[in-house]
Amino acid sequence: MNKEVVRFGVSIDEKLLESFDKLIERKYYTNRSEAIRDLIRASLVEIKVEAGNQEMIGTVTLVYNHHVRDISDKLTEHQHMYSDRIVSALHVHLDAHNCLEVLVVKGKAKTIRQIADELIGVKGVKHGKLVMTATDTDMH
Amino acid sequence: MNKEVVRFGVSIDEKLLESFDKLIERKYYTNRSEAIRDLIRASLVEIKVEAGNQEMIGTVTLVYNHHVRDISDKLTEHQHMYSDRIVSALHVHLDAHNCLEVLVVKGKAKTIRQIADELIGVKGVKHGKLVMTATDTDMH
Amino acid sequence: MNKEVVRFGVSIDEKLLESFDKLIERKYYTNRSEAIRDLIRASLVEIKVEAGNQEMIGTVTLVYNHHVRDISDKLTEHQHMYSDRIVSALHVHLDAHNCLEVLVVKGKAKTIRQIADELIGVKGVKHGKLVMTATDTDMH
Amino acid sequence: MNKEVVRFGVSIDEKLLESFDKLIERKYYTNRSEAIRDLIRASLVEIKVEAGNQEMIGTVTLVYNHHVRDISDKLTEHQHMYSDRIVSALHVHLDAHNCLEVLVVKGKAKTIRQIADELIGVKGVKHGKLVMTATDTDMH
Numbered sequence: 001m002n003k004e005v006v007r008f009g010v011s012i013d014e015k016l017l018e019s020f021d022k023l024i025e026r027k028y029y030t031n032r033s034e035a036i037r038d039l040i041r042a043s044l045v046e047i048k049v050e051a052g053n054q055e056m057i058g059t060v061t062l063v064y065n066h067h068v069r070d071i072s073d074k075l076t077e078h079q080h081m082y083s084d085r086i087v088s089a090l091h092v093h094l095d096a097h098n099c100l101e102v103l104v105v106k107g108k109a110k111t112i113r114q115i116a117d118e119l120i121g122v123k124g125v126k127h128g129k130l131v132m133t134a135t136d137t138d139m140h
Numbered sequence: 141m142n143k144e145v146v147r148f149g150v151s152i153d154e155k156l157l158e159s160f161d162k163l164i165e166r167k168y169y170t171n172r173s174e175a176i177r178d179l180i181r182a183s184l185v186e187i188k189v190e191a192g193n194q195e196m197i198g199t200v201t202l203v204y205n206h207h208v209r210d211i212s213d214k215l216t217e218h219q220h221m222y223s224d225r226i227v228s229a230l231h232v233h234l235d236a237h238n239c240l241e242v243l244v245v246k247g248k249a250k251t252i253r254q255i256a257d258e259l260i261g262v263k264g265v266k267h268g269k270l271v272m273t274a275t276d277t278d279m280h
Numbered sequence: 281m282n283k284e285v286v287r288f289g290v291s292i293d294e295k296l297l298e299s300f301d302k303l304i305e306r307k308y309y310t311n312r313s314e315a316i317r318d319l320i321r322a323s324l325v326e327i328k329v330e331a332g333n334q335e336m337i338g339t340v341t342l343v344y345n346h347h348v349r350d351i352s353d354k355l356t357e358h359q360h361m362y363s364d365r366i367v368s369a370l371h372v373h374l375d376a377h378n379c380l381e382v383l384v385v386k387g388k389a390k391t392i393r394q395i396a397d398e399l400i401g402v403k404g405v406k407h408g409k410l411v412m413t414a415t416d417t418d419m420h
Numbered sequence: 421m422n423k424e425v426v427r428f429g430v431s432i433d434e435k436l437l438e439s440f441d442k443l444i445e446r447k448y449y450t451n452r453s454e455a456i457r458d459l460i461r462a463s464l465v466e467i468k469v470e471a472g473n474q475e476m477i478g479t480v481t482l483v484y485n486h487h488v489r490d491i492s493d494k495l496t497e498h499q500h501m502y503s504d505r506i507v508s509a510l511h512v513h514l515d516a517h518n519c520l521e522v523l524v525v526k527g528k529a530k531t532i533r534q535i536a537d538e539l540i541g542v543k544g545v546k547h548g549k550l551v552m553t554a555t556d557t558d559m560h
Contacts, residue, residue, distance in 0.1 A: 005293055009287050009289050012288070012317055013286075020320045033292065037266075037292055043319065052472075059201040063275055090230035100199075117166070121169045127178070127273050129271040133240070134267070135234050135238040135240075135266075148432070148437065149430075150427065150457075152456070153426075172430065176456060177430075179460070181436070184440070187446070307541050339479060341479040343553050367512055369510075370508060372508050374477065382524065384510065397446070406457075406458070407462060413483050
């Protein structure tokens with residue numbers, strides 16, 4: 001954890017800074033540096049997603065009706081097929097019919113997207129969404 | 141579960157249908173109806189998100205460094221503040237420093253976004269993302 | 281134009297700054313301040329879009345087949361209906377069949393979205409997309 | 421224009437269809453087929469953007485302060501550098517200080533993104549956004 005914290009200056013119009021300070025308050029950031037670092041990391045993640053070939057972490061959110069025949073089996077089967085990629089899963093019983101499943105997937109952006117597509121494509125899955133993030137050294 | 145399945149026809153150019161069939165294969169859908177229903181539900185979710193005042197379900201993905209002072213306490217505190225909204229949480233140890241936390245949040249789109257903003261704003265959270273989905277009766 | 285330029289400092293891990301400097305180079309920014317200001321303004325625009333009730337500027341991109349009966353008339357009619365909102369239009373002949381039309385629309389985010397939806401919904405419009413930006417005083 | 425229109429059936433729950441019909445009305449679509457075709461084309465465009473190497477059309481929206489030294493010259497210079505890619509441009513005087521410029525760019529998704537990044541990176545450009553669309557044969 002021998003991370004070196006450095007400092008750099010940003011020149012900015014007074015009014016733009018005022019608007020940013022309001023945004024910081026609204027978004028509950030402790031201070032400007034914290035907010036700026038988050039903006040920077042979000043841009044880095046975006047570029048990694050575009051690149052497609054970098055190691056990332058994906059969260060796949062699935063909503064499905066558990067009454068649909070064989071859907072749990074099919075989802076489980078898919079997850080085992082990618083057991084080296086799917087790190088963990090969270091299951092929530094939303095109501096009498098609907099389940100929410102959140103899967104954490106590791107791999108290249110392209111692989112993660114493919115796994116997400118396969119799961120969202122399973123008959124009975126009503127809605128699915130994928131978000132990606134990263135944790136490599138340059139995200140310190 | 142007395143859901144009535146109905147049928148409607150879609151007129152489409154042959155070539156556009158060919159491209160769609162390729163997309164269906166690529167996205168692992170079983171058939172056209174399954175793919176069309178998913179497209180419809182995704183549009184409905186989008187409109188609900190825009191509206192802001194409808195009950196939805198959010199998945200908040202957070203990446204943070206657990207070495208940052210008090211971060212776990214702060215995250216836990218925030219979650220308890222919204223304990224009636226935060227349904228469930230999944231924690232993954234990504235590496236020696238980084239944790240991934242996925243929270244399932246219920247509420248109006250605006251409330252979910254606010255909770256997500258608060259959590260992402262916590263000092264030490266490196267990156268956060270929110271996706272929303274819905275499960276109400278019109279998402280059958 | 282008596283804009284006051286001020287300066288503030290950002291503390292950041294050395295490695296994260298290195299990654300940011302690579303991003304700056306890749307995105308062709310002249311310097312860090314320029315890149316940071318763009319990130320800040322992009323966040324402000326996002327919040328304005330979410331809010332829905334603030335004055336913004338939208339660019340609507342439409343692709344359509346000009347052979348479809350009455351499509352030009354219908355698009356023109358829609359544009360005149362909102363003549364106080366639609367500032368300007370650009371028309372490009374893409375190929376023998378396809379036209380691209382880009383409209384610049386002024387108004388509240390919600391109004392802009394509605395105008396865009398109406399235009400994209402016109403029979404014969406194949407694809408449409410809306411982006412929003414802002415120019416008010418806090419975007420200096 | 422010897423396009424063959426074909427027809428296929430979609431089976432769907434009655435309630436989901438009701439919600440879709442409301443969406444169709446809200447989005448001003450003439451009929452279900454028109455709405456479905458738009459959803460399909462939007463998915464195809466998304467996949468092309470992800471692929472990166474397919475011919476597309478981009479619309480780049482730029483907001484800038486024309487008082488910034490040399491900004492018009494720099495933007496013009498960049499545009500001439502890519503004169504074989506930049507098809508057309510629309511300029512709007514937003515207010516005393518701000519200009520909006522919309523550029524239509526043709527090329528591979530990756531090239532379009534690079535041109536957009538370069539333009540957005542020009543000193544004085546406050547905000548920029550890129551959207552992509554497609555017109556090839558499979559978008560009939």
